[in-house]
Amino acid sequence: RVMAGRSDYFDLDSILCENEMVPATFLTDAYQLAWLDPSSVEKGANLEEGTTIDIPLWLANVFQKPGLVTLQAPTMHGSSMRGHLLADPTVVSMYNSPYFYRMGLHLLDKLDGSSKNQLGGLLGHTYKTRYRPIMDKSLNWGDIDYSTFTKTLTDDEKELFHAGHDSTIDFEMWKNNNKKSKIEATTSIKQNRKRKRKNDDE
Numbered sequence: 001r002v003m004a005g006r007s008d009y010f011d012l013d014s015i016l017c018e019n020e021m022v023p024a025t026f027l028t029d030a031y032q033l034a035w036l037d038p039s040s041v042e043k044g045a046n047l048e049e050g051t052t053i054d055i056p057l058w059l060a061n062v063f064q065k066p067g068l069v070t071l072q073a074p075t076m077h078g079s080s081m082r083g084h085l086l087a088d089p090t091v092v093s094m095y096n097s098p099y100f101y102r103m104g105l106h107l108l109d110k111l112d113g114s115s116k117n118q119l120g121g122l123l124g125h126t127y128k129t130r131y132r133p134i135m136d137k138s139l140n141w142g143d144i145d146y147s148t149f150t151k152t153l154t155d156d157e158k159e160l161f162h163a164g165h166d167s168t169i170d171f172e173m174w175k176n177n178n179k180k181s182k183i184e185a186t187t188s189i190k191q192n193r194k195r196k197r198k199n200d201d202e
Contacts, residue, residue: 013099013102013155014102016099017057017099017102017103017106018056018057018058018061018106019056019057019058020056020057020074020076020099020103021054021055021056021057021074022054022055022056022057022060022071022072022074022103022107023052023053023054023071023072023073023074024052024053024054024055024060024063024064024069024070024071024072025050025051025052025069025070025071025072026047026048026049026050026051026052026063026068026069027049027067027068027069027070028049028068029046029047029048029049030046030047030068031046032044032045032046033046033047034046034047036053036055037051037053038053052072054074057103057106060110061110064110071107071110071111072115073107073111073115073119074103074107076096076097076099076100076103077100077103077104077107077119077122081097082118082122085122085125085126086122086125088129089125089126089129089130090129090130090133093151093152094152094153094154094157095151095152097154098154098155099154099155100123100126100154101123101126101127101154101156102154102155102156104119104122104123105123107119108120108123130157131160134153134157134160134161134164135160135161135164137149137161138160138161138162138163138164138165138168139164139165139167139168140168141165142168142169142172146161146165149161150162
């Protein structure tokens with residue numbers, strides 16, 4: 001799992017997240033990297049300074065460390081999505097943004113100034129607002145088909161939902177088993193009392 005923006009090498013979701021595309025602007029000419037730009041005609045040419053293209057997050061990490069690129073927020077954290085989430089996060093489907101939080105945590109370490117503060121605020125606001133309704137549904141839906149609802153959640157929210165839902169099912173099973181045990185115990189006591197009375201009468 002991802003904690004504080006760090007990925008787990010053996011976690012499939014972390015691997016998929018790091019293949020998400022992020023806009024990167026090159027701060028210098030990049031030797032023979034024009035092939036990274038889909039619009040480039042000469043794939044073996046240099047990528048010119050100032051060019052902005054979408055590249056996988058893992059590659060953006062490689063280029064940013066030596067200061068070759070600056071990164072911008074991807075579509076899932078962009079102005080359009082941000083507007084919808086700030087208005088009412090609970091009605092926004094995350095179907096096309098399964099790694100919204102995970103990707104956001106990665107980017108927090110790589111953005112500066114207002115962009116970093118803006119993204120941090122968006123992540124916190126979205127999570128806090130969506131948390132309660134997700135938990136309410138997970139604890140109260142029982143055996144109802146919830147697949148349509150979970151399709152609108154991020155991967156982290158799905159884990160949250162399933163954890164709550166599974167704990168509710170486990171509790172109901174424990175409660176029913178406990179009730180059954182009490183009934184069996186009561187029945188056994190009554191039968192013993194009947195036998196004792198019968199023996200006393202004899």
